[in-house]
Amino acid sequence: MRPTLYDFAGGEPAFLALAAAHHERCLADPELNHPFSHPGQNPRHVERLAWYWGEVMGGPPRFSAECADHSAMLRMHAGNGDMSDLGRRFVDCFVRAADDAELPADPEFRAALRSYMEWAVAEVLTYPGPAEEVPADLAVPRWSWNGLQTLY
Template identity: 75%
Template sequence: MQPTLFEFAGGSPAFLALANAHHTRCLQDPELNHPFSHPGRHPRHVERLAAYWAEVMGGPPAYSRECGDHSGVLHLHAGNGDMSELGRRFVECFVRAADDAELPGDPEFRAELRAYMQWAVDEVLSYSDSGTAVPAGLAMPRWYWGGLQDEPAR
C-alpha cells in the first residue's frame, strides 16, 4: 500500500519544517513580504499552516478540529483583487521551501507538491474579486498521489 503524501514527506515534523521554510522565503521575497509580515497575522500562523498542509496531504485532521473548515481558509484570502503575480511567487517559494525543509526529492512526490500548490493558488484566486462569496461549510481538500480526491473527506 502506498503511503500518503503526508507519510512520504515525513509526517508532522516535515510539514512544520516546510511551513517554516516557506514563511521564511515569503518574508525574503520583496513582493510577498508585505502580506506575510503584517501585524494582524495569527501568532501561530506557521503551525496552523503546517497543520493545514499536513491534513490536506493525508495527515491527521488537526487543522479542521482546531481552526475550522476550508471555507474559512478561502475567506481569509478572498476579495483581495488580482493577485496572480503573488500567486506565482507563492508557488515558487513553496517549491523551493521543499528543498530548504529537506523533504524527499523523489520527482513524483515533488510534482504532487507543485501540482497541489498550483491548484490551491488557482482556487484562492477564483475568489479574488471584491464581493465574491465563499460558500460555507466547504470540506478540507484531500490531495493524494494523482491529485485531488473526488470526494473530500467530511
C-alpha cells in the same frame, strides 16, 4: 499500498519544517513580504499552515478539528483582486521551501506537491471579490499522488 504524501514527507515534523521554510521565503520575497508580515497575523500561523497542508496531504484532520474549515481559509485570502503574479511567486517559494525543509527529493512526490500548490493558488484566485462570496462549510480538500481526491 503507497503511503500518503503526508507520511512519505515525514509527517508533522516535515510539514512544520515546510511551513516554516515557506514563511521565511515569503518574508524574504519583496512582493510577498507585505501579506506575510502583518502585525495582526496569528502568532501560530506557521503551525496552523503546517496542520492545513498536512491534512490536505493525507495527515490527521488537525486543522479542521482545531482551527476552521476550508471556507475559512478561502475567506481569509478572498477580496484581494488580481494576484496572479503573487500566486506564481507563492508557488515558487513553496517549491523552494520543500528543498529548505529537506523533504524527499523523489520526483513524483515533488510533482504532487507542486501540482497541489498550483491548484490551491488557482482556487484561491477564483475569489477575488468579498469574502462573503466564498461558500460556507467547505471541508478541507484531500490531495494524493494522483492529484485531487476529495473536494469539499
